Amino acid sequence: MADTVIRAENLGKKFIIGHRDTRDTMFREAMMRGARNFLRKGRDLVSGRLVVEGDTSEEVWALRDVNFEIRRGELVSIIGHNGAGKTTLLKILSRITEPTLGRVEIRGRVTSLLEVGTGFHPELTGRENVFLNGAILGMTRTEVRNRFDEIVDFSGVRKFIDTPVKRYSVGMYARLAFAVAAHLEAEILVIDEVLAVGDAEFQARCLDRMSEVATSGRTVLFVSHNLAAVTALTRRAIVFRSGQLAFDGPVESALAHYSASFSRAERRDWGRGRQATLISAELLDERGLPTEHFTPGTPLRLHVVLETGGLRGMSLEVVLRNEYNLPVAFYSSNIFNQVPLPGTAGRYECMLSLDSYYLASGEYFFDLQTTMTNVSVDHRVDSAVHFYVDSCSPDGIPYNFKQGQGFGSQAMRLSAPLEFKPLPDGQGR
Amino acid sequence: MSTAEPHSPAPMILEAGRTDRQYWRDVWRYRELFFILAWRDVAVRYKQTMLGIAWAFMRPFLTMVVFTVVFGQLAKLPPGGDVPYAVMVFAGLLPWTLFSSILSDASASVVNNSNLISKVFFPRLLVPMATVMVALIDFAISLTILAGLMIWYGVMPGWQILLLPVFVALTLAAAIGPALWASALVVKYRDFRFVIPFVVQIGLYASPVGFSSTIVPEQWRLLYSLNPMVGIIDGFRWSIIGGASPIYWPGFLISLGAIALIMWVGIAGFRRIERDFADLV
Numbered sequence: 001m002a003d004t005v006i007r008a009e010n011l012g013k014k015f016i017i018g019h020r021d022t023r024d025t026m027f028r029e030a031m032m033r034g035a036r037n038f039l040r041k042g043r044d045l046v047s048g049r050l051v052v053e054g055d056t057s058e059e060v061w062a063l064r065d066v067n068f069e070i071r072r073g074e075l076v077s078i079i080g081h082n083g084a085g086k087t088t089l090l091k092i093l094s095r096i097t098e099p100t101l102g103r104v105e106i107r108g109r110v111t112s113l114l115e116v117g118t119g120f121h122p123e124l125t126g127r128e129n130v131f132l133n134g135a136i137l138g139m140t141r142t143e144v145r146n147r148f149d150e151i152v153d154f155s156g157v158r159k160f161i162d163t164p165v166k167r168y169s170v171g172m173y174a175r176l177a178f179a180v181a182a183h184l185e186a187e188i189l190v191i192d193e194v195l196a197v198g199d200a201e202f203q204a205r206c207l208d209r210m211s212e213v214a215t216s217g218r219t220v221l222f223v224s225h226n227l228a229a230v231t232a233l234t235r236r237a238i239v240f241r242s243g244q245l246a247f248d249g250p251v252e253s254a255l256a257h258y259s260a261s262f263s264r265a266e267r268r269d270w271g272r273g274r275q276a277t278l279i280s281a282e283l284l285d286e287r288g289l290p291t292e293h294f295t296p297g298t299p300l301r302l303h304v305v306l307e308t309g310g311l312r313g314m315s316l317e318v319v320l321r322n323e324y325n326l327p328v329a330f331y332s333s334n335i336f337n338q339v340p341l342p343g344t345a346g347r348y349e350c351m352l353s354l355d356s357y358y359l360a361s362g363e364y365f366f367d368l369q370t371t372m373t374n375v376s377v378d379h380r381v382d383s384a385v386h387f388y389v390d391s392c393s394p395d396g397i398p399y400n401f402k403q404g405q406g407f408g409s410q411a412m413r414l415s416a417p418l419e420f421k422p423l424p425d426g427q428g429r
Numbered sequence: 430m431s432t433a434e435p436h437s438p439a440p441m442i443l444e445a446g447r448t449d450r451q452y453w454r455d456v457w458r459y460r461e462l463f464f465i466l467a468w469r470d471v472a473v474r475y476k477q478t479m480l481g482i483a484w485a486f487m488r489p490f491l492t493m494v495v496f497t498v499v500f501g502q503l504a505k506l507p508p509g510g511d512v513p514y515a516v517m518v519f520a521g522l523l524p525w526t527l528f529s530s531i532l533s534d535a536s537a538s539v540v541n542n543s544n545l546i547s548k549v550f551f552p553r554l555l556v557p558m559a560t561v562m563v564a565l566i567d568f569a570i571s572l573t574i575l576a577g578l579m580i581w582y583g584v585m586p587g588w589q590i591l592l593l594p595v596f597v598a599l600t601l602a603a604a605i606g607p608a609l610w611a612s613a614l615v616v617k618y619r620d621f622r623f624v625i626p627f628v629v630q631i632g633l634y635a636s637p638v639g640f641s642s643t644i645v646p647e648q649w650r651l652l653y654s655l656n657p658m659v660g661i662i663d664g665f666r667w668s669i670i671g672g673a674s675p676i677y678w679p680g681f682l683i684s685l686g687a688i689a690l691i692m693w694v695g696i697a698g699f700r701r702i703e704r705d706f707a708d709l710v
Contacts, residue, residue, distance in 0.1 A: 015708065095443060095550035097707040103444035114548045121469060123476040128469075135465040136549055164476075 003072040005107045005188055005219050006093070011066040012101035013088050014059055062088040064243045066102070070219060077230040077251060078223045079258050080240035081383060086223045089240070090114060090192050093221070108219070111138055111186030117177030122166035126157060126176055129165055133180045147183045154209075155179035182209045188219045204406050207232065227255060227323050227363055228404040273379025276308040276341055276370040283366075283387050284351075294364075294387045296394070296411070300354040302385065306370065310345035315373040318352065321383075322409040323363040334373045341370065358411040361392045362403035452700070456552045463555045467562035474563060485570040489526055493519045493574075500639040512670045513582045519575050520669045521638040521662045524600045527568045528658060529629045531604035534560040536611035536625045543710040553703045557612045561601065568597070575669070587671035596664040603657040603688045606695030613702035616709050637662050642677065650680055657691060660684025 063085045070076055080086050091097045092104065094112030119136040120129050130151055134144035144151075152158050155176040157168070165173055191210075211233055213220065224230050230237060230251060237254035239247040247257040270278060284301040285291040294300065304316065315334030322328050331354065333339045342348055364387055369380040392401040394411045401411045475481045493515060501514035535557035539546065542556050579586070614621040636658040637645075645653050653659055660681040667676045702709075 091707060092443060096547065098445050098704055099443065100445060103442055105440040105442050107440045112549070118548045119542075119545050121473060123473050124469070128472065132465055132469055135462050136545060136551075140461055141465075 004069050004105075005072050006068075006070040006221075007105045008066055008068050008102070009104070010102035011063055011089075011092065011099050011104060012061060013063040013085075013092060013097070014061050014100040016059055061243050063092070063099070066245050068238060068245065068248055070221070072108075072219055073217050074236060075220045075222065075234040077234040077237040077254070078221060078240065079227070079230060079237055079254065080246075083242075084240040085243040086240055087114070087192060088243075090190055090221070090223055094190055106188065108187035109138075110188045110190060111184050112190035112192075113137070113181050113184075114190075114192045116174060116181050120165055120173070120177060123164055125164055126152075126161040126168070129176070130180055133177065137181065137184055138186075139184065143185065151179045151183050154182060178206055182206070182213075186218065188221070189213060190221045190223075192223045201406065227258075231255065232404075270381045270384070271379070273370055274309075275311045275372070275378045276306060276314050277379050278368050278370060278381050278384065279305040279307055279347070281305070281366070281368055281381075281385050283385055292387050294359065294389050296358045296389060296392045297356050299356050300352075302352040302354065302366065303349065304352060304368065305347065305349045306341070307347045308341045308345060308370075310343055311372075312340065312343045313373055314341040314378065315371050316341060316350070316352075317369045317371055318354075319367040319369075321365045321367060322360075322403050324403070325365075326409075328359075328364070328409045329357070332371075332373070340373070358392060358394055358401075358413055359389045360401045360403045360405075360407075360409050360411060361389045362409075363388050364409075452552065456554060459551045459555060462551055463559060466555055466559035470559055470563045471566060482570075485567050486574060489519075489522060489567075489571040490574055492526075493522055493578075496522065496639045512584060516575075516578055516582055516584055516670060517641065517666065518639060519578055520666045521636075523568065523571055523575060524596065524661050524665045525633065525636055525638045525658065526571065527564055527597070527600050528604045528661075529632065530564040530567065531561055531601070532608045532611065533625055533629055534564060535604075535608035536615055536621065539612045539616050539706065540619075540622075540710065546706050546710050553706055554609070554699065557609055557699075558605075561605065561608075564604075565601075579669075584670060586669055589668040589671050592668045593665075596661060596668055599661050599664065599685075599688060602692050603661060606688070606692035608695070609699035610695040613699045613706075616706055617702055632656075632658065641666070642680075650677060651683060654680030654683040655687055657684045657687040660688075 066085075066089065078086050078089065088097075090112060091114070092099050093106070094110060094114065096112075096114075117129075117133065119133055121132065124132065127148075130148065131141065131144050135141070152161055155172075155178075157172050157176050160168065160172065165176070168176070207229060210220075210222075210229075220234075222230065222234055235251055236249065237247075237251040237258075238245060239254050239258050247254050281302060281304045282290045283292065283294065284303050285293075286298065286301075288301075302318065306316065308314065313334065315332050317332040318330070319327050320329040331352070333341075333352075365383040366385040367380065367382050368384040370378045372378060392411055393399055394401070394413055401407075403409055475484060478484060480487070496518045497515045500518070538557045538560050539553065545551075545556070546553060611621055611625055615625075636656060642650070642653070642659055642663055654677070661684065663676050663681065
């Protein structure tokens, strides 16, 4: 077709990762393994192969047999779980890495934003970084100079433009970085998760800017966990699951497909921890049945099955994230309640009954992890559990408080009735 | 890379091994990024130091003083000709410092810029090459010290000084090969991070920096010239203090050959590993 700007054929990308066989139980065994690995690494080095950390190595296909076409001016979302291959695809499209198999044909200039502020140098001033970042993203000096005022106005940090960015707050830094990115000239724009920065007001501005870009006839590929933004900005979506293209079509059906894939029996592999491994987790309703929907004001009941090697002092921890992938709340069994994982090896189940929250309506995720308390994460599963809040109407009022409104993820509630009392003039200052 | 560039009618094709074929065209298209990276490295170099650019003067000057004392006064090595020892040492120190700073800065550069490598496409060659510019600026500063030194001792250069740019170019050629290769190897095997400083340290004594190469016994001179820095340092001395330090031509030609070989091997080695940088870094 004449106006196809991106065509991917049988695209595949292979990585090699290393594994460790067992735990180091004895010093002597650890030494033996060390020596064996040293010999193997030496052999790999001499023969020019990649040196892999670990005892055995395995080939992993981050992408496999991917075919799709994108036409000029189309806005396409790419969604999928962590590790489904989205970022690998973006890296191939933006030429950062080469595919192992297959090919992609691209017509037009591609600009990719895999993060905002790539190459920002803390010692340089805001002004210098705008030029540096612009050049890194593919703008010429003249282009940057012509748009400099626009960029600075958009970022709102004009006062500090000649201050080194290491003195900036996180928010100022992110705003300046996004401002440069927002003024890129490109025929094909590839964007990865850049909206996970800044405050709500700035995020809203970014979304506006993106829809402006989107309506100006450019081709945009948009990778996001933010399903609200996905539906707002794009009409077509491509769903990836374990490196393969699982669905390609209208965004509504894609979202349904994506959500359904969470509850499938053939779940993605959670991997293992070294000391304690999370086996499964699900949200239960008040009858004790698995559910994907949560009603604000009722307890959050999370059923977790895990296996422990019996190491003492480990903790089960939970991070609640909203649909922007921003953390909302945290719980740690050992830190908050001095309840460590059992000290005897075996498989255990538990019911985390968390206090009721007035969560704004939208989608949420629980990241689960087992940790050596306060030291290091042992086994971490991102987005292990997900659920929807269909509506959030504190005290039964006819109003739905949503995440997408930019006022956070929780409705605050009163602990005593609110009343406005009149004050006599001139008092109460 | 500019928007003014006409819409290319031929599509860009991405597949395994494809980047190689359009490599040098990409390098040319990204030339502006090269200058910006070089400018960044220069701008950042002396930020938050008290003495700032003065360091660029102090380092070579102090090294020269140490060498003059150690080799000239304590070890009593002959200066070779009637030129003051300080000038002879400095004329050798200049190309060596240029060479060694390119080698050590460039070899670390790719890993130091891993955030760029893993997030944006551009010919990776630009990153180590940008450090060459930084070393060149330091070199230019050292050159003014040499000029001052020569005025102080009343040493006049002959017509040979006009050939100095040739020897500077040769130094760059000699440095770029190993520097590129080292920068790529460091990405793959971090062991080389420890190897490079060692090589630089040994190289300082293996090259005729603190002494004149005339003190090397005649039967060993050809072999000694396999070290590319031997020919270069001799050439530098010759072009700066002229007849007082004659060039040993057979050795010089061998050094030239070694430079060409190392440069070719270095660039080829870099290119081979380069395409996997984003996956390795």
